[in-house]
Amino acid sequence: MNSKAETIRNKIVSTADELFYRQGFNHTSFTDIAKAVGISRGNFYYHFKTKDDILAAVIENKKASIKQILTEWDETIPQAKDRLTQYINMIVDYQDHIVKYGCPIGTVCTELNKLKNINYNNATDMIMLFKDWITQQFILLGHDKEKAEHLSMHLLTCTQGISVIGQAFNDAAFIKREADTLKQWLESL
Amino acid sequence: MNSKAETIRNKIVSTADELFYRQGFNHTSFTDIAKAVGISRGNFYYHFKTKDDILAAVIENKKASIKQILTEWDETIPQAKDRLTQYINMIVDYQDHIVKYGCPIGTVCTELNKLKNINYNNATDMIMLFKDWITQQFILLGHDKEKAEHLSMHLLTCTQGISVIGQAFNDAAFIKREADTLKQWLESL
DNA sequence: GTCTATACGCAGATAGAC
DNA sequence: GTCTATCTGCGTATAGAC
CATH class of the missing domain: 1.10.10.60 (Homeodomain-like)
Known part of the structure; x- marks a missing residue:
């Protein structure tokens, strides 16, 4: 080629x-x-x-992009807590897209997980990359592995929920407000 | 007919x-x-x-069902806080469906809001019914209107996020755990 | 009211010219 | 490599027999 x-x-x-x-x-x-x-x-x-081939390539491409941004954050942001703040800031930076189309990862996973006939439930791998990375940050902050994983899932839950409701109500101010609440929660841990 | x-x-x-x-x-x-x-x-x-006619009928039907269940809760559960707990319990009761297909309201809204060519953004009305009802419960609990509305959006956010992540990871135990966390949050207010 | 037959367009996918 | 022409199936939707 x-x-x-x-x-x-x-x-x-x-x-x-x-x-x-x-x-x-x-x-x-x-x-x-x-x-x-x-x-x-x-x-x-x-x-x-085939169309499925394109989808597979799209998912691989997205996974590569996610890995890249997470590596970048690891390399440029010294404190684990600041890295998590950066993760939360992402939904604020991206709010214009989110209010229109939702989360670029979550909404795609939601759709693909309903199409059981095709084997792209590995779309969830994209979320898994974030989950493992966030878990690692919480471990660095002193939590044990199980607790860190639960906190990671909780943080993912909040950002996904914010995206769903932000899109449904087309409300950028809401996204900003909930992101701030989330950062307060992070500080309170 | x-x-x-x-x-x-x-x-x-x-x-x-x-x-x-x-x-x-x-x-x-x-x-x-x-x-x-x-x-x-x-x-x-x-x-x-047309197919759009069916969709319109489906949405109207869902809205009617939502109104019915909310009215039922109003009539059978005396305390506002218990009514909100019942709302949270709904995602636990429904977890088997949620892990497979996500939230029956949220996922449909997410999909329809992307199809801008058809005018079913009123699908969000379904979420709005919950939002207004939850807001009313928080007002009954003594919060002012703005605060109650923010708490309502926050609760919606959490249940939607739990559904997205619960489906993505196909994890019923997670749904139960996050629902418990949510109930604790409710008690702490 | 419910059926079969069918129209018509667009979907994904292929063949072969250039 | 990129194109046009074309295949086949399924999508929504209609007509008309019963």
């Missing part, structure tokens, strides 16, 4: 990612993606054999 | 409700619903003109 094909492939993946997030996986057609990328439907199949 | 047609219509609505919840609205076809109800696709159109 040459670099041009590589580029187009990457463009297909990032475009599909965006469209799956904004319209849902099921609701997004090859035509939608091809049009957005600027290639013909036929050309499409040179890069991916 | 005679009583038999009424019965079939109700059966279509309840079946569509179930399938929209379990498979998603977009992923559910007329064929799916007709098969589950036990009628032909053609007969289907005697009762509903």
